[in-house]
Amino acid sequence: MSITLSITRSASKEQQAFETTTTGLDLFGADRSIVAMRVNGAVADLATELADGDEVEPVEMSSPEGLAIIRHSAAHVAAQAVQNLVPEAKLGIGPPITDGFYYDFEVPAPFTPEDLRSLERGMSQIVRERQKFVRRVVTDDQARAELAGEPFKLELIGLKGNATDTDGASVEVGAGELTIYDNVRRDGTTAWKDLCRGPHVPHTGYLNAFALTRSSAAYWRGDQKNQQLQRLYGTAWPSRDDLKAYQNRLVEAAKRDHRKLGVELDLFSFPDEIGSGLAVFHPKGGILRMEMEEYSRRKHVEAGYSFVNSPHITKGQLFETSGHLDWYADGMFPPMHIDAELNADGSVRKPGQDYYLKPMNCPFHCLIFRSRGRSYRELPLRLFEFGTVYRYEKSGVIHGLTRVRGLTQDDAHIFATKEQLADELTSLLTFVLDLLKDYGLDDFYLELSTKNPEKFIGDEQTWEIATETLRQVGEASGLELVPDPGGAAFYGPKISVQARDAIGRTWQMSTIQLDFFEPERFELEYTAPDGSRQRPVMIHRALFGSVERFIGVLTEHYGGAFPAWLAPVQVICIPVADEFVGYLNGVADKLRAAGVRVEVDSSDDRFGKKIRNAQTAKVPFMLIAGGEDAAKGAVSFRYRDGTQNNGVGIDEAVAEVVRAIQTRARA
RNA sequence: GCCGCCUUAGCUCAGUCGGCAGAGCGGCGCACUCGUAAUGCGCAGGUCUGGGGUUCGACUCCCCAAGGCGGCUCCA
Secondary structure (H helix, E strand, O other): HHHHEEEEEEEEEEEEEEOOOEEEEHOOOOOEEEEEEEOOOOOOOOOOOEEEEEEEEEEOOOOOOHHHHHHHHHHHHHHOOOHHOOOOOOEEEOOOOOOOEEEEEEEEOOHHHHHHHHHHHHHHHHOOOOOOOEEEEEOHHHHHOOOOOOHHHHHHHOOOOOOOOOOOOHOOOOOOEEEEEEEOOOOOOOEEEOOOOOOOOOOOOHOOOOEEEEEEEEEHHOOOOOEEEEEEEEEEEOOHHHHHHHHHHHHHHOOOOHHHEEEEHOOOOOOOOOOOOOOOOHHHHHHHHHHHHHHHHHHHOOOOOOEEEOOEEEEHHHHHHHHHHHOOOHHHHEEEOOOOEEEEOOOEEEEEEEEEOOOOOHHHHHHHOOOOOEEEEEEEEEEEEEEEEEOOOOHHHHOOOOOEEEEEEEEEEEEEEEEEEEEEEEHHHHHHHHHHHHOHHHHHHHEEEEOOOOOOOOOOHHHHHHHHHHHHHHHHHOOOEEEEEOEEEEOOEEEEEEEEEOOOEEEEEEEEEEOHHHHOOOOOOEEOOOEEEEEEEEEEEOOOHHHHHHHHHHHHHHHOOOOOOOOOEEEEEEEEOOOHHHHHHHHHHHHHHHOOOOEOOOOOOOOOHHHHHHOOOOOOOEEEEOOOHHHOOOOEEOOOOOEEEEEEHHHHHHHHHHHHHHHHOOO
């Protein structure tokens, strides 16, 4: 028999003829960097038999599919190690994820750090055994019989064809036939098996570099109503060096953690006495915040926004009208019941009122709109406010400045006619992206969150038009537009801007959200040119999301080394010796007169220590003066990166600093 | 909210297998200091997160609470 294969490798295609049954191992088995292959477009195990005319392409370990395969295979090895250590452990699911994998188990006791170490040793043993991954197609009944002791797997078999990617179940059971992967030792005995869609590496010896990273609890199939399983997280890489590099990336990311930098740079804190998720900003964080807000205000003035203010608390009636008490009462702080008066017998003489801390600003802005008759001539009406809101976030989700219970939104609500919607959204998106760029974020993509069929109000047609408008605006931006089906709030679709930071992590920043609900609830109207009463469309939008969160994101983006315009201290003047403090005070006065935040380090630290202090405080400019500088009426620049520019005239130095601040230059 | 882990000086962390607690940095004081990332000496600072229990004795063991960390779920 003769099989003709068309082998595609890199860009070149070659024709090869084989005399016997051929598998991917025959073609690529000698190259350990190839973990699987693509047969006629579909990824398959190397052990798969090839047929005449198949288009075959190798899958490199370092490719996205290749990484997923080694991680998924590592998950199997981890699970085998777990069942070796804890024989009664029941298997959940174990998919690859970004940078690694996890596997869920029902175990009698949660994993301890010592367990993780012994499991890693167990995994190494399995890798040394070079157990083959052998794919086997089974019927549903066969699978049920073989996995009778694995209740979660049995449940998955029942889901076959209905599994979704969102809960990870599809990794185990694809839409097609059921398969089991056996881990076969070199003596032919089966060490372990798992219901799995595959593909996998040919044998465990392909796993060069892995580590177990942590354990935690996770709900079975991602549903809070289900049992909690223990989840084991791990990571796997093509080489030890890749693993090392990954671990170094984690260390570098930890150094940028805004919670850590917040303490080190004295920006903010979360005193226990105030409560979880409630931040105070220290003087340096306060300046950062002021600069951020000031610039934003200026841009909003230029863009035609009106500035409004609303109180932090309100009677519950307002949130009944807005619908928040129906939909989001769980996320609100409970009411303050005031002014009630009781009779001596405990019966109510005067009922009193419930007041709530506001979780949103929009109802207030709706009332401002409604405060008098509105003409179409006023639209679009853009109401902006730095509005501080309070949300009762569940205790387990609070995280630094990025998830808090008290936050200040840079919130605006735009009331527009339907006809204005497309233009308004287009200019709004440009405004949003330009402003984010001014703060130093410049790598974006968009996400379009569309209707959740289970949770929405309003009519299909309005949704359709609004979603289509958002889509067109998003596409016209030229940015990547990622669909988020079902991600919309009940009252309207939204588009959100995702920004990648300096080390490639993505953060959801701005959201632009359409709302058909509240204008209706508040019966908002304007008078159209023909004298008829029309209902405006409302756009919610926040650029920073919240000021607190944005400070957190920028702190991590810049690693605490803020550009000069945002830096709490912009210049620090360092005398070479005490004698030059007076000279530098003169320089500082000039800088201060030019609006620069400057300090003179007149402490009794020695020179080297002062440099170090300024460096660790990440101050953008150090202006140094000693005898040489003073004689010339000059100063010496030391920049944050350690470079130096000596003998700069004082006026020139002031001009350079001012220029850097005004241009919002990245330093 | 759920699971696990953690909480010792302002910060980072030692420590006592149950017998009245330590370092470095920071702070304060004194001296020193003319050229690019830590000068020296001294001093102050902790009811060992809070409450309850076990014990002759608890920072240490147990329970509860608060706060934090890592996940899960959630995020108008």
